[in-house]
Each structure stands twice: as structure tokens, then as C-alpha cells.
Amino acid sequence: VKRVYNFGKGKNDGDASMKSLLGGKGANLAEMCGIGLAVPPGFTITTETCRAFHNNDRTLPEGCWEDTLAALKVVEEEMGQKFGDAANPLLLSVRSGAAVSMPGMMDTVLNLGLSDNVVEGLAAKAGGRFAYDAYRRFLDMFGNVVMGVPHELFEEQLEAMKKEKGVEFDTDLSAEDMKEVAHRYKQVYVDQGTQFPDDPYDQLRASIYAVFDSWESDRAKVYRQVAKLTGLGGTAVNVQTMAFGNMGDTSATGVLFTRNPANGDKHLYGEYLMNAQGEDVVAGIRTPLHIDDMKAEMPQMYDELVRNCDLLERHYKEMQDIEFTIQEGKLFMLQCRTGKRTGMSAVKIAVAMVDEGLITPEEAVLKVDANHLDQLLHPQFEDEAAYKDRVVATGLPASPGASVGQVVFTADDAETMKASGHDVILVRKETSPEDVKGMHSSEGVVTQLGGMTSHAAVVARGWGKTCITGCGDLQIDEGNGSCRFGNTVVNEHDWISINGTTGEVIVGKCPLKQPEMVGDLGRFMHWVDQFRTMGVYTNADTPEDAAMARENGAEGIGLCRTEHMFFATEERIKTVRKMIVAQSKEDRVKALDELLPFQRSDFEGLFTAMDGLPVTIRLLDPPLHEFLPDGDMDEVVEMLARETGGKPADIAETIERLEELNPMLGFRGCRLAITYPEIAEMQARAILEAAVNVSKKGVKVQPDIMVPLIGTSAELKNQESLVRRMAEKVFEEKGTRVDYRVGTMIEIPRAALLADQVAETAEFFSFGTNDLTQMTFGYSRDDIGKFLQVYLDKGILQVDPFQVLDEEGVGQLIKMATEKGRATRPNLKVGLCGEQGGDPASVKFVYAVGLDYVSCSPFRVPIARLAAAQASV
Ligand code: ADP
Numbered sequence: 016v017k018r019v020y021n022f023g024k025g026k027n028d029g030d031a032s033m034k035s036l037l038g039g040k041g042a043n044l045a046e047m048c049g050i051g052l053a054v055p056p057g058f059t060i061t062t063e064t065c066r067a068f069h070n071n072d073r074t075l076p077e078g079c080w081e082d083t084l085a086a087l088k089v090v091e092e093e094m095g096q097k098f099g100d101a102a103n104p105l106l107l108s109v110r111s112g113a114a115v116s117m118p119g120m121m122d123t124v125l126n127l128g129l130s131d132n133v134v135e136g137l138a139a140k141a142g143g144r145f146a147y148d149a150y151r152r153f154l155d156m157f158g159n160v161v162m163g164v165p166h167e168l169f170e171e172q173l174e175a176m177k178k179e180k181g182v183e184f185d186t187d188l189s190a191e192d193m194k195e196v197a198h199r200y201k202q203v204y205v206d207q208g209t210q211f212p213d214d215p216y217d218q219l220r221a222s223i224y225a226v227f228d229s230w231e232s233d234r235a236k237v238y239r240q241v242a243k244l245t246g247l248g249g250t251a252v253n254v255q256t257m258a259f260g261n262m263g264d265t266s267a268t269g270v271l272f273t274r275n276p277a278n279g280d281k282h283l284y285g286e287y288l289m290n291a292q293g294e295d296v297v298a299g300i301r302t303p304l305h306i307d308d309m310k311a312e313m314p315q316m317y318d319e320l321v322r323n324c325d326l327l328e329r330h331y332k333e334m335q336d337i338e339f340t341i342q343e344g345k346l347f348m349l350q351c352r353t354g355k356r357t358g359m360s361a362v363k364i365a366v367a368m369v370d371e372g373l374i375t376p377e378e379a380v381l382k383v384d385a386n387h388l389d390q391l392l393h394p395q396f397e398d399e400a401a402y403k404d405r406v407v408a409t410g411l412p413a414s415p416g417a418s419v420g421q422v423v424f425t426a427d428d429a430e431t432m433k434a435s436g437h438d439v440i441l442v443r444k445e446t447s448p449e450d451v452k453g454m455h456s457s458e459g460v461v462t463q464l465g466g467m468t469s470h471a472a473v474v475a476r477g478w479g480k481t482c483i484t485g486c487g488d489l490q491i492d493e494g495n496g497s498c499r500f501g502n503t504v505v506n507e508h509d510w511i512s513i514n515g516t517t518g519e520v521i522v523g524k525c526p527l528k529q530p531e532m533v534g535d536l537g538r539f540m541h542w543v544d545q546f547r548t549m550g551v552y553t554n555a556d557t558p559e560d561a562a563m564a565r566e567n568g569a570e571g572i573g574l575c576r577t578e579h580m581f582f583a584t585e586e587r588i589k590t591v592r593k594m595i596v597a598q599s600k601e602d603r604v605k606a607l608d609e610l611l612p613f614q615r616s617d618f619e620g621l622f623t624a625m626d627g628l629p630v631t632i633r634l635l636d637p638p639l640h641e642f643l644p645d646g647d648m649d650e651v652v653e654m655l656a657r658e659t660g661g662k663p664a665d666i667a668e669t670i671e672r673l674e675e676l677n678p679m680l681g682f683r684g685c686r687l688a689i690t691y692p693e694i695a696e697m698q699a700r701a702i703l704e705a706a707v708n709v710s711k712k713g714v715k716v717q718p719d720i721m722v723p724l725i726g727t728s729a730e731l732k733n734q735e736s737l738v739r740r741m742a743e744k745v746f747e748e749k750g751t752r753v754d755y756r757v758g759t760m761i762e763i764p765r766a767a768l769l770a771d772q773v774a775e776t777a778e779f780f781s782f783g784t785n786d787l788t789q790m791t792f793g794y795s796r797d798d799i800g801k802f803l804q805v806y807l808d809k810g811i812l813q814v815d816p817f818q819v820l821d822e823e824g825v826g827q828l829i830k831m832a833t834e835k836g837r838a839t840r841p842n843l844k845v846g847l848c849g850e851q852g853g854d855p856a857s858v859k860f861v862y863a864v865g866l867d868y869v870s871c872s873p874f875r876v877p878i879a880r881l882a883a884a885q886a887s888v
């Protein structure tokens with residue numbers, strides 16, 4: 016197997032399509048070489064080698080080291096330099112890079128190949144100041160990353176030297192000073208009970224090992240877990256010629272996005288440092304300059320950079336995140352990748368790129384993902400003017416949006432508070448990879464330090480969390496459980512609001528509002544609907560929800576849960592309870608007659624809100640005891656007796672009768688309506704009377720009456736004829752007819768297995784995937800929490816099947832039932848109305864199966880529209 020791939024002008028083995036083998040960084044370095052950009056030559060050791068390394072008890076596979084040396088030869092020839100040769104030394108960087116970028120997870124070693132001997136040669140060639148600066152950097156990074164010597168110990172020595180020499184910046188230290196620093200750094204190794212390896216080849220080998228080891232480090236594992244990254248082989252190792260940004264005032268290093276990752280503006284967005292190496296930008300040793308300043312400072316370099324960015328954007332058709340270094344007036348590209356961005360930015364960039372002719376609208380639809388849209392649909396502040404007098408600090412607007420939460424100071428607290436149902440804002444000096452879990456649990460993050468590309472900013476933008484960085488007015492006193500924003504003291508668990516679009520921190524809770532789909536988002540969603548072929552309905556029980564869903568683009572109601580209407584007011588629930596404890600059919604019918612007008616007016620509201628669109632109404636589903644109050648039996652009986660006028664003894668007996676061991680497998684769904692037909696009769700009457708009433712007013716109604724929880728076609732037949740009898744009665748009474756359909760939920764595996772029979776009666780199917788998942792796995796939806804985490808931890812389940820459709824098992828039932836149903840009735844309408852209807856992967860799956868629509872909660876409708884469109888382009 017080929018384990019080592021060269022990249023460079025002379026020999027270039029890889030390209031961007033090889034990300035899983037070469038990692039994202041390695042594949043893109045090869046690609047940039049391929050399109051003619053100046054990239055320091057090097058080579059990539061594959062991710063498969065990393066896997067082999069770990070499978071093989073941390074040893075390099077056979078032949079790998081020899082291949083590495085051969086690849087190094089190629090680089091030496093292209094550079095005309097020799098690794099470890101004092102007369103003409105080649106220096107290297109060793110960089111990690113997996114198929115998916117993991118910010119801050121793996122560490123880079125720069126200036127590798129220096130030793131006491133080699134540095135003298137470099138000094139003679141390129142100057143002592145530069146050579147010893149490179150050496151001490153290498154000693155620090157190598158010690159820290161490869162040998163586990165804490166960076167702070169080196170930092171202390173540098174600080175001490177700056178103090179001794181009375182200078183502020185490292186750049187003010189002389190060659191002699193730096194030589195002394197390097198000398199002291201070597202002593203740090205010795206003090207730590209180790210030794211710096213003088214042989215460059217030992218350095219290289221140890222660094223390769225360190226990169227592979229970092230794949231299995233705790234922080235890398237935590238990140239993969241939080242980000243749900245599975246199935247990655249390992250990290251690649253990129254070994255690359257150094258480009259020196261620290262060779263004086265014609266040298267620099269920087270990072271940038273080709274467009275603004277927060278708001279999408281087409282404008283280079285980033286920072287750079289003169290006379291520095293890469294880690295200086297992130298470490299905040301000196302304050303980096305805005306990339307715009309380069310226009311004046313290094314105009315030629317700036318123009319070239321703009322040209323390169325343009326070339327890369329046109330090549331990749333994507334906004335790029337770029338790292339570069341300028342060595343004595345020559346620009347080198349060190350990394351490019353698709354830039355992480357906020358939802359706002361994603362939509363703006365997608366629309367702009369269509370306008371610029373870079374991509375088609377179809378491609379634009381694929382460039383925005385469901386999470387992006389989710390962010391955009393997240394709340395904004397209702398009134399930004401209203402809180403101005405409560406702004407206590409302003410930092411950098413690192414990730415836009417609005418969040419409200421209680422202040423916590425540690426990632427652990429964030430996790431604990433979130434677990435107990437609190438919204439929190441994580442307030443920290445800065446964040447590190449150890450904090451990612453806590454950041455994930457937070458609504459937003461505020462940091463005192465760090466810029467727009469700091470760890471907090473990058474991670475928060477990736478997740479669409481609100482984030483403010485570089486909040487200089489923030490002072491944290493963790494010991495006291497408090498912090499200060501300017502002069503305002505904020506204690507742990509106090510409420511604050513943060514505006515990631517403006518950088519404002521506000522004390523107290525500011526009201527939030529839902530964003531609207533106008534402007535770029537409006538245009539984007541228009542394309543989405545243009546390419547989408549599958550319908551998107553909503554689950555809604557009230558006219559308000561229905562109207563909101565319609566505004567979000569819902570094309571019908573896929574599930575109206577009639578029982579939710581029963582809980583709407585105190586009066587209704589009392590009437591429902593009267594019906595439940597009725598001791599005779601007459602009493603039950605009397606209570607149902609009282610319920611009828613409520614239901615009818617609800618349905619009138621729904622039909623009117625969904626004028627012209629289908630409304631799928633499910634007949635009563637839950638077990639009756641769900642409508643009874645909780646609490647002490649005697650009290651409940653007494654209360655019901657008072658409410659309903661019934662005898663306590665009868666009521667107590669009724670309650671006992673309704674008690675079930677497995678309520679979800681019990682007396683519910685059509686089983687209720689078959690036992691007490693008068694319940695379904697009332698509901699059918701309410702639906703059809705409502706339909707006739709509003710259609711007389713000119714509303715176009717399409718009622719779909721849905722029978723829940725059938726396992727046999729006889730159950731459905733029973734209910735269907737009940738509904739049809741009632742319909743005829745209503746139409747006769749009213750002197751008008753309306754079209755309606757009778758169909759069923761498919762949520763019991765037996766109904767799926769015999770879907771061909773069911774379709775003889777059913778005019779439509781709707782997969783109730785909550786129950787179908789429950790009954791296919793045999794997991795109680797209400798009790799899965801007791802073991803789900805264990806199953807996820809042990810890898811027995813990859814995801815919660817109630818959130819992401821189990822394609823393999825439940826999906827098979829869906830596919831089969833759809834095929835069987837349509838074999839009986841070719842025009843059978845088939846949809847899905849479970850929780851998973853708003854999950855993009857599940858939407859994609861049911862599109863492939865050929866469902867007519869998915870139905871999801873009103874908030875998820877735009878996401879389902881996007882997922883459905885992406886499935887069809
Ligand atoms: P990360 O994945 O954390 O971004 P990188 O491998 O990109 O790590 O390295 C971090 C920084 O090190 C880069 O941004 C760049 O400034 C510097 N660097 C890496 N390789 C080189 C190189 N060959 N020449 C000069 N600087 C380099």
C-alpha cells in the first residue's frame with residue numbers, strides 16, 4: 016500500500032478528492048499545488064497509517080519509515096536543501112489533519128530539523144536573530160507537543176529574558192538573547208528529566224508518533240464524541256517545508272476567511288502579524304492587525320493574496336478559510352478549507368455566489384445545511400433599542416444571534432445546569448478544547464480574551480451558538496462566584512442576555528422573537544421550494560400553530576392530535592373526565608354532546624387557517640387515564656365526584672378499571688373507539704360539521720380522517736364504516752357534502768406487514784414513527800432514558816432511534832408497507848408524522864422510499880423543506 020503522498024510543484028500525488036485518505040489539510044495542500052499556487056513542498060502520511068499504527072500497538076507499519084525518507088528526498092531535491100545538513104538546512108513543519116477538521120485538536124511542530132549544530136549553519140546563512148528565534152520556537156513546540164514538557168515552563172524563560180533586557184516584545188530581543196533563550200530552553204528539558212534529541216531524524220520520527228498519538232488523546236476523543244464524528248480512520252501527518260514569516264519586516268503570517276463568516280459580507284476577514292510565525296497569531300503574544308491594514312503595509316502582497324483567494328473561491332466554489340505566510344516578500348499558501356460560518360453567513364454567501372455566477376441555484380440549495388437554517392430560525396431580540404441602557408460591556412461580535420441565560424463560570428457547571436433544564440451563558444477568560452462539552456450545553460459564550468478566530472469563536476460559530484470574545488471589560492472572580500462587566504457585578508446564576516451580532520452584554524433577560532423569512536433567506540427558500548418534490552406538512556393542534564407553520568411554508572397538517580384540544584381549558588378537561596367516569600352510555604353521550612361544540616369550533620379554526628390545504632385529523636389516541644388528574648387516589652376520587660356529580664364508589668371503580676400495566680400497549684387508539692363507538696361518532700361529527708360549516712363560507716376544506724393504532728384491517732373497516740355512516744348523516748342534515756378521506760396511521764408492525772390488506776380500506780397512510788419505533792424495537796419511548804446513554808456509550812446504538820429514524824429496521828417496515836399499500840391502491844397517499852419528520856437524514860430516507868410528504872413541528876418546517884429539496888437536487 017502507498018502510505019506516503021508527496022505534494023509540491025515537482026511531484027504531486029494527491030488531490031482534494033482524497034480527503035479521507037490524506038485528511039482535509041493534506042488533500043487541499045495537494046490540490047493547491049495542482050492549481051499552481053505557491054505551497055511549500057512536503058508529503059502526507061495517510062490516515063490509514065494512523066489506524067495501522069494504533070492497531071499495531073503504536074508502531075509504524077513496515078516500510079513506512081523508508082517511504083517517509085524517500086518522500087523527504089523528493090522534497091530535498093525540489094528545495095535544493097538537505098534535512099539535518101548544517102551547510103544548507105531544510106526545516107520542516109509537522110502537522111496533523113484528519114478527514115474532518117477538528118479545531119484545536121492536534122498540535123503542529125514548526126522549525127523541525129534544528130540542533131545546536133544545524134542552527135549555527137542556519138545563522139551563518141540567514142542571520143543569527145532569525146535562526147535562534149526559530150530554534151527556541153522549535154524547542155518550545157517540540158518539547159510541549161512531543162515530549163509533554165509544559166509550554167509555560169518555556170514561556171517563563173522567555174518572559175524572564177524580556178524582563179532582563181527591558182523589552183516588551185519577543186521581536187525586540189537580539190540574536191544573542193535568543194541564543195541564550197534557546198540554551199535555557201534546553202535546560203528546561205533536563206530539569207523535566209528528559210533530553211532534547213539532537214538528531215533531526217529522531218525529531219521527525221518522534222513528531223510523527225506524537226501526531227498519531229494525538230488522535231487517541233482525551234480531548235480529541237471528547238471532540239469527536241460531542242461532534243458525533245464516527246467512522247474516521249485517524250489523522251494524517253503532513254510534513255512540509257517551512258515558510259518563514261519571521262524573517263523581518265517583509266515577512267508575515269496570517270489567517271483569513273475569503274468572506275465574513277459571521278454575516279457573509281464579501282470582504283476578506285482575518286488577521287495577520289508581521290515578522291512572526293503562525294502560532295503567534297493564535298497565542299495573542301502581539302495583537303494581530305486586521306487584514307485590511309495589509310493593503311497599506313504590504314500592498315503587493317495584499318493584491319496577490321486577494322488574487323489567490325479569488326482563485327480558490329472560483330476553484331472550490333466555496334468560501335475558504337485560509338492560512339498563509341509571507342517569507343521575504345514571497346507569499347505561500349499553507350492551508351485552505353471550506354470556511355465554517357453562521358447560518359446568516361451561509362445563506363448570504365449561497366445567494367451571493369448565485370448572483371456572481373459562481374454556482375447555480377441548485378448548488379446553492381446544497382450549500383446551506385439544516386443546522387444553518389436552524390440557527391437562522393433561532394430567536395433574535397425583540398427590540399434592540401429597548402435594552403441599550405442595560406448594556407454593561409461590549410466585546411467582539413464573534414458569532415451572531417441572541418441568547419438569554421444564567422451565568423456560569425465553568426464548563427462543568429454549564430453541563431450540570433443544562434442537564435437540570437436551565438439555560439446558561441458560559442462566561443470565561445478564554446476557552447480551550449476541554450470546554451467544548453460545556454460550550455455545547457450553553458446558549459452562548461462570553462470570553463474576556465481572544466479574537467474573532469479564537470477557540471471560543473470558531474467552535475461557537477460552528478455550532479451556531481451566540482458568542483462574544485475579547486470582552487475587555489470583563490473581569491472574572493471565579494473564587495467568589497462572580498464577575499464584573501465594567502462596574503457591574505454579576506453573580507453566578509444571574510441572568511444576562513448577549514447579542515452576538517453586536518457584541519453587547521446586557522444584564523437581565525431581554526425578550527426574544529422569531530426571525531422572518533425575508534431578503535436573502537426569502538430568495539433562498541424560494542429556490543428550496545422550486546427544487547423540492549416531496550411535500551412538507553406540519554403537526555399542529557391549534558389554529559395559531561397552523562398559521563405559524565403555514566407562514567413557515569407548511570403545505571398541510573399531517574397530524575392534528577385531537578386529545579390536545581381536550582386539555583385546552585379547565586372546562587373541557589372537566590367535560591372529558593365526565594365522559595370517562597360516566598356509568599352508562601347515556602351519561603357518556605351527554606358528556607360527549609357537551610364536547611362536540613368545542614371540537615367543532617377547533618376544527619373550523621384549523622380548516623380556516625389551512626384554507627385550500629389538507630388537514631389530517633387523528634381520532635382519539637391516548638389511554639383514557641391520561642386525562643385523569645394525578646395524585647392521591649382518595650383526593651382524585653373526591654375531586655372527580657365534585658366535578659362530575661358521580662358517586663365516589665363508582666368513580667373509584669372506574670379508575671381502577673382503567674389502570675393498566677402497559678398503557679402504551681393497552682386500551683388506546685381505535686381500541687377505545689371500537690369499544691365506545693360514541694366517542695368516534697362525536698369526533699367524526701365534529702370534523703364533518705366543521706368542514707361543511709366553513710366550506711359554506713367559501714373555505715376550501717380537505718379533511719383527512721385518520722384512525723390510530725390499527726393492527727388488523729378489520730379494526731380499520733369498523734372505524735371507516737362508522738365515519739362514513741356519520742358523514743352521510745351530517746351531509747343529509749346540512750344539505751351539503753364535502754369530500755373527505757379516511758385513512759390510518761401505520762404504527763403497529765402488524766399493520767405494516769399487512770399493508771396490502773389495510774390499503775383496501777385506507778385512502779392514505781401516515782407512518783406514526785414514534786409508536787412504530789417503540790413497537791419495532793420494543794423500547795418504551797417513556798423509559799428508554801434509563802438505558803439509552805449506556806447503549807450509546809457502548810456503541811450498541813449510534814443514535815437515539817426516536818430522534819433519527821432507524822432506516823435499517825423501522826425504515827424497512829416503512830418501505831415495505833408503502834410498496835404493499837400502493838400495490839393495492841396505486842394512488843395511496845403516504846406520509847410520515849413522527850418526531851423524525853423534522854430530522855434531515857430521516858427526510859432524505861423517506862424521500863428515497865417515495866413518500867408523498869413528511870410532517871413535523873411548525874418550527875422544523877423550513878428545515879424539512881430544505882432537507883427535502885436537498886434530497887431531490
Ligand atoms: P491547525 O490544524 O491547528 O490549524 P496547522 O497545521 O494549520 O494547525 O498549523 C498551525 C500554524 O502553523 C499554521 O497556521 C501556520 O501558521 C503554521 N505552519 C504550519 N505549517 C507551516 C509551514 N510549513 N510553514 C510555516 N508555517 C507553518
Ligand code: MG
Nearest residue numbers: 040338349350
Ligand atoms: Mg491550520
Ligand code: MG
Nearest residue numbers: 723762783786
Ligand atoms: Mg401513535
